[in-house]
Amino acid sequence: MAAKPNAIVAQSGGPTTVINASACGVIQEAMKSGKIGKVIGATNGILGVLKEDLFNISAEKPETIAGLKSSPAAAIGSCRYKLKKMEESKADFQRVVDVFKAHNIRYFFYAGGNDSMDTADKVNKLAAEAHYDLVCMGIPKTVDNDLACTDHCPGYPSVAKFVAVSAMEAGRDTEALCTTDTCTILEVMGRNAGWIALAAGLAQREPQDAPHLIWIPEKPKSRKQMMNEVKAVYKEFGRVFIVVGEGMTDEKGNVVAEDKSALSTDAFGHAQRGGVGEILKTWIMEDVGIKARAQKPGTNQRAAMHFASATDIKEAYLCGKMAVKNALKGVNGKMVTLVREKGRQYKCTTGLAKLSDVANGEKMVPASFINKQGNHITKAMRDYLSPLIQGQARILMGDDGLPQFMRFKRKPLKTKLPKYL
């Protein structure tokens, strides 16, 4: 009797709070199916496949695997390695298929953004050309919420929830100290799209609540325009709370954080330290004459498991599970999508989209989600986002008062191929 086929699960790109929940869905479903031999982890995404750096997840303790649901970042390991066009990276693609063959891997589950879906799609096509039976399934992942074909991306709801509570809490701090520390700027992720910055808008239930202004790359503004908005808020409330996306652009379409006139370089010609928040802080002190401070949660926003959305975790898990279920039914070359059912009560099921459609698409923030002034959200955005951030993640706490996150033992598979160069 031939050995059962094996499956690889891999994670790619910037981690999120719930990409491990997706991995958990894949692993648990694959293990219980009885149709898959080993579930294998590829350390650091496609890099792990190329380097044949693989480990046996099936040999991990069940509680370690279950712990994925409440552990942030990417426990299998992620990477930013991008396979280029097929013509330029033919050797890499071929190597991937060779590694799959060497380890009898017939299923490839890849969680990532549109670059990862592109990779999965190309690997799939190359395998087909080589007449190697392979099923490639994508699992959506990105805090940026910009994947096409899905209502929303697992990972986005949790970053949204953390950014909103951060604006709410720091907003109260600014309110309390407004006689001196009058303006606070919260710089959040989002190089090309304002999805994350806009999420902070949920924190504002009445006009005096933070954030008062949200600035996003989709709505470029000149320094003068921005400062006029600050002055107007300051006049009304005596304090100003701004959320800005890191990729905020000026009226010429230039990224503010790279504005050379606003920046200086150091003795070595290195670009100025700090991002848009620090630049805005200087502008506000100079042009408005009030004290401002800039803060930047950085990777903490996409790793905040301690305040993750239970809805997000549930849906991320579901995406992983459905990828396996569909793969075992013969579906191939698809990414699992989240489908919002019609009706007043939020209900979410899954669907399927072609990997190539996801790879070549991008979901922009709908115009109806941004207010007329281009500096806050509308009710439509609230209605879209609010159901996604419901529920508190349950995390296991240690005796020391802090969360317990899992970590794999990583029992390596023996390599069977020459070293990858």
Place this chain on the structure above:
Amino acid sequence: MAAKPNAIVAQSGGPTTVINASACGVIQEAMKSGKIGKVIGATNGILGVLKEDLFNISAEKPETIAGLKSSPAAAIGSCRYKLKKMEESKADFQRVVDVFKAHNIRYFFYAGGNDSMDTADKVNKLAAEAHYDLVCMGIPKTVDNDLACTDHCPGYPSVAKFVAVSAMEAGRDTEALCTTDTCTILEVMGRNAGWIALAAGLAQREPQDAPHLIWIPEKPKSRKQMMNEVKAVYKEFGRVFIVVGEGMTDEKGNVVAEDKSALSTDAFGHAQRGGVGEILKTWIMEDVGIKARAQKPGTNQRAAMHFASATDIKEAYLCGKMAVKNALKGVNGKMVTLVREKGRQYKCTTGLAKLSDVANGEKMVPASFINKQGNHITKAMRDYLSPLIQGQARILMGDDGLPQFMRFKRKPLKTKLPKYL
């Protein structure tokens, strides 16, 4: 029958997650005592007293007052206004006593750090000289944990817990992406003392866990020393996670964030944007040659009610309550302290210290809490801190998936004195 005497409760300095819980203790205990007329809030601390900007907290809804326990920042309003020496600010001190007289205020409950205790002490002495019966009681508050005479300060445990979970979570992100985003620097508060940065040390349960290095003002290091520590960690784990206090100093005792040679000034001669984290990031990229990112939670660390320590909230409330209980028993000129009982099981009661002793003291991090290398914590620090961060704060959540924080209606008291100039 003479009107019952009134009480003022006021908040001062940088807000914390639990200073409102202390206010709640004062207000609820004062209202239920039957011995106090109105409980009055002074908007923005001593500034509110000087400006006679007062509001009637007794007229607020009971649920608003109860909501203080789970609302961050300073709901009464805080300030950074500091009364100088008695000789220089005699008029200000006299004004405080005049306002108290005008509103029949016989109790002054002041939550703050050592400057605030100094103010309360001086007001108290001036009132005594003027034969005005007044009871001044201090309530400890500071995220910096540097108040003398108390085992720890309400506010510190919650910032400690948030900073530790932040290091733990962002540490997992760095671990997942170490092939490209190899080093993360988390810049936390602490201008003069490393209490907050050291708290992040709790996140490290085994050597590979973040944070690998903690740099604090008490342990100055040269750029070379710091970079050597980074190289050693990188060699061992292939990634580096650093927590640094904002006031970190170099071998000459200069604050790194103000190091002019490391910094450039902009066209206007303004100091460089960003703090020590951004400077370290540049140093690491230059000297170690690995990609680094800096993040800075800013006021979010001291306002993180969503992950506050339940122990901290309980103790902060207790401090407020005991201030009133003692005041009504005839105690005067004291700050409530937290006293750790002996024994293996953590138990905390309250004591009293002279306001002047607190005002003139400062609690340094004990040498036994810092490791030999001066870059991490010891077991003694873990044993000290771990009991303080136990328990999850219960917060009221709104239908939109975010916390509900209270805000006072602020029914102003009629002014009775000429305007403060």
